[in-house]
Amino acid sequence: MIRPILMSIVVLTALAACDRGGRDISGAREAAPNVKLDPVIASKQAKHLFGAKGEGSDQRAAAYGSYSKGCLAGGVQLAETGPTWQAMRLSRNRNWGHPELIDYIEKLSRKAAQQPGWSGLYVGDMSQPRGGPMLTGHRSHQTGLDADFWMLPADNLALSVKDRENISSISLRRASGAFTNDNWTKAHHEILKAAASDPRVARIFVFPGAKVRMCNDEKGDRAYLRKIRPWWGHHYHFHVRLSCPKGAKGCVEQAAVPKGDGCDDAQSWVNNILNPPPPDPNAPPPKPRRELTMADLPAQCAAVLTE
Secondary structure: HHHHHHHHHHOOOOOOOEEEEEOOOOOOEEOOOOOOOOHHHHEEEEHHHHHHHOOOOOOEEHHHHEOOOOEOOEEEEOOOOOOOEEEEHHHHHOOOOOOOHHHHHHHHHHHHOEEEEEEEOOEOOOOOOOOOOOOOOOOOOOOOOEOOOOOOOOOOOOOOOOHHHHHOOOOOOOHHEEEEEEOOHHHHHHHHHHHHOOOOEEEEOOOOOOOOOHHHOOOOOOOHHHHHHOOOOOEEEEEEEOOOOOOOOOOOOEEOOOOOOOOHHHHHHHHHOOOOOOHHHHHOOOOEEEEEEHHHOOOHHHHHOOO
16 A cells, blocks of 8 residues: 555655754754645655665655655665675665765775775665665664764675674673773774765764774874764764765755864763763653654655655
8 A cells, every 4th residue: 555655645745845954962953844744644654655665766866854854865775795895784775875875985995994904894774775764773864874884894795695694793882882892993993084084974973982082092183083973872883974965955964063073072971971970850751752754754755755
C-alpha cells in the first residue's frame, strides 16, 4: 500500500522551499513544517516510507531540510570497496550520500591511508538511499551530508561482506569519555585533523576526552579544532557533518561554529564527567520524542519518495 500513499502525498503536497526553523541541541537548525496535508497522509511515519526504499531517487542531487528533519534527492551509493575505504554493515543499506559526501569520503580516505598502520578508512553509516528518518538508530543522517568513520584502523581492505557484518570498531575512551585510552594514536589525531580541515565540513562530533587530548597535543595551527565538537558517545566512531553544498536551495544550513577553538568548552564537559553537578530539582522532565511524520518534513520530500 506504500505506492498509493506516496501518490497521494505528491498530489496533496506543494513543492516549496524549506523555511528555517529552530535548532537542535547539537547546533543544527531544524526545518519548519511546510504545508498542510490530508490528515491520513500527514500522520504516516516517515521512517517507514523512507526505510522501504532500496535505491536513490531519479532526480538531480539535492539535500532538503535539516540534518535531523529532511531527505536526499538523487543520492549516490558509495562503492562497497574502494582503493582506500570499505563500507561497513552493508545489510543496512546506509552507504548513500550527496555527491559532495562521496567526494569527501574518497579524499579523506586517501589521507588516512598515509598514516602508519592504516590502509584507509572503514566507513560506517551515511544515509539511506533517499535519506529521511531511519527505521533504527540516528536522528540525523537524513540529508546525505553526514557520515560515521570507525576508530578501528583500516588495515585490511579485503574484508568480505560477512566480515563487515561481524567485525566491530574499537573504543578510544576511558573514564566514561573523560580521557582517551591506550587505543588512541597519533594517527587518530592526524586523521581527525585532516577531516576537520576540509572547508566543506560544518562539524565533527567526537567524545570529550578526544577533543581535550587533541587540544593538549596540538602544537601547530589550531584553527581546525574549532570544528571538532564534544558530543555524547562517539568513541567507536567520529561523525562528520558537511555544510550545505554551494547554491543548494531548500537545504537548512548548520548553525555557525562558536568562536574560538572550543577547548575550554570540551574541558568543561570533561570536568562534568569527572565531577557531575547535582541535578536541578526544578528542571522540567524531558519531553518524549515522537516519530516524525510526512507533515514534519520539507514538502520536496514527497517527490523524493516517488521519483
